[in-house]
Amino acid sequence: MPLVAFEPIAGHRKFLDIKNISAAAEMPTAANVEQALRTALQARDVTVIDSSSGCGTSFTVAVISDQFEGKKSLQRHRMVNDALKPYMDEIHALSIKHCWTQEQQAAATNK
Amino acid sequence: MHLQGLVQPSCSSRPYAFGLPQSGLLRSAPLRHSSCSQLRRKPSLFTTAHRSVNRQSNRTVSAAGAHGFETGMSPQLRSAVDKMVQEHKIVLFMKGTPQFPQCGFSNTCIQILNTLGAPYETVNILESELLRQGMKEYSQWPTFPQVYIDGEFYGGCDIMIESYTNGELQETVEAAVNS
Numbered sequence: 001m002p003l004v005a006f007e008p009i010a011g012h013r014k015f016l017d018i019k020n021i022s023a024a025a026e027m028p029t030a031a032n033v034e035q036a037l038r039t040a041l042q043a044r045d046v047t048v049i050d051s052s053s054g055c056g057t058s059f060t061v062a063v064i065s066d067q068f069e070g071k072k073s074l075q076r077h078r079m080v081n082d083a084l085k086p087y088m089d090e091i092h093a094l095s096i097k098h099c100w101t102q103e104q105q106a107a108a109t110n111k
Numbered sequence: 112m113h114l115q116g117l118v119q120p121s122c123s124s125r126p127y128a129f130g131l132p133q134s135g136l137l138r139s140a141p142l143r144h145s146s147c148s149q150l151r152r153k154p155s156l157f158t159t160a161h162r163s164v165n166r167q168s169n170r171t172v173s174a175a176g177a178h179g180f181e182t183g184m185s186p187q188l189r190s191a192v193d194k195m196v197q198e199h200k201i202v203l204f205m206k207g208t209p210q211f212p213q214c215g216f217s218n219t220c221i222q223i224l225n226t227l228g229a230p231y232e233t234v235n236i237l238e239s240e241l242l243r244q245g246m247k248e249y250s251q252w253p254t255f256p257q258v259y260i261d262g263e264f265y266g267g268c269d270i271m272i273e274s275y276t277n278g279e280l281q282e283t284v285e286a287a288v289n290s
Contacts, residue, residue: 073273074266081253088253093216096269 027056028087040083041065044102051095058093064105073099184245192249196259200287201231204246205256209233216268217256223275229284261287 034048045064052058061080068076076099084091100108184192196202201224207213209221224231236243236255243255250257250264258265260283265271274280 073270074264077266077270078251091253094254095216 028059028090029056030059033059033061033084033087033091036087037061037063037080037083041067041079045105047097051093057091058095059091060095060097062098062100063096064098064100064102066101068099068101184248185241188241188245189249192246195232195234197262199232200261200290201229201284202259203231203233203256204236204250204259205233206235206237208235213237214255216254219268220256220258220271223271223280227275227281227284229288260284261290 030048030050034046037043037046037048041063043063043065045062047062049060050056050058051060063080067079071079077096080096080099081088081094084094088094098105098108203217203220203224205212205214205217205220207217212218212221221233234242236246246255246257247253252264252267254267256268258267258271265283266274271280274283
């Protein structure tokens with residue numbers, strides 16, 4: 001079996017192939033998270049920042065949705081958590097900056 | 112799964128550890144597996160949880176410990192947590208201790224609680240994987256820190272910040288402390 005040292009490019013390529021396969025299957029990207037939030041909460045606006053610099057382990061999110069109407073803060077946070085349940089195995093930290101209704105968003109921006 | 116190594120050495124500023132006496136009982140007594148009935152020790156969260164893991168023929172529970180996914184809290188752990196959140200008005204399940212928080216979000220909660228000035232208890236969920244996974248199930252909340260006020264789950268760090276900013280937290284804490 002050839003040593004990797006003598007075939008750095010081939011070995012690296014093989015490593016990348018393996019890594020990409022597993023990465024696609026498990027690691028959530030900001031796009032995945034955004035999609036999940038949009039569909040589950042029928043959100044008007046979603047902002048997702050991968051605060052783990054691309055590792056997909058820590059996200060900061062802000063969601064504007066009508067489904068939050070009449071719900072208390074904790075309930076809204078639980079809704080966001082539930083929307084991301086499939087990813088929670090890989091996500092280590094989730095920071096929910098805002099979960100607001102349309103009116104709250106308008107009030108906040110007008111201030 | 113040996114819990115001996117997970118228990119911090121005792122010190123006066125050690126956060127509440129589910130009824131364990133401050134003398135570091137777990138460290139001095141050897142941990143035996145469940146079937147030894149001669150070993151009489153004051154029941155505590157860790158020893159009873161550990162015992163139940165071994166005593167049950169339910170292999171998935173011990174396997175869960177090894178693989179790190181939870182398949183259910185033991186009744187002893189659940190009742191210990193129940194007791195904890197009911198006995199104390201404010202309980203913070205955090206990573207690390209108030210003196211040495213191991214996570215920025217946990218630290219933020221500590222700072223907020225210190226500013227409020229109300230007495231609170233902390234539990235370091237890093238001490239035990241069983242506890243860590245168990246609390247996720249108990250609170251139905253995937254992350255730490257977790258704050259309990261007046262026996263009810265209040266939220267995580269984001270909620271603490273939000274309610275501290277708009278004054279709700281002070282009201283809730285005052286109501287809890289005075290009740």
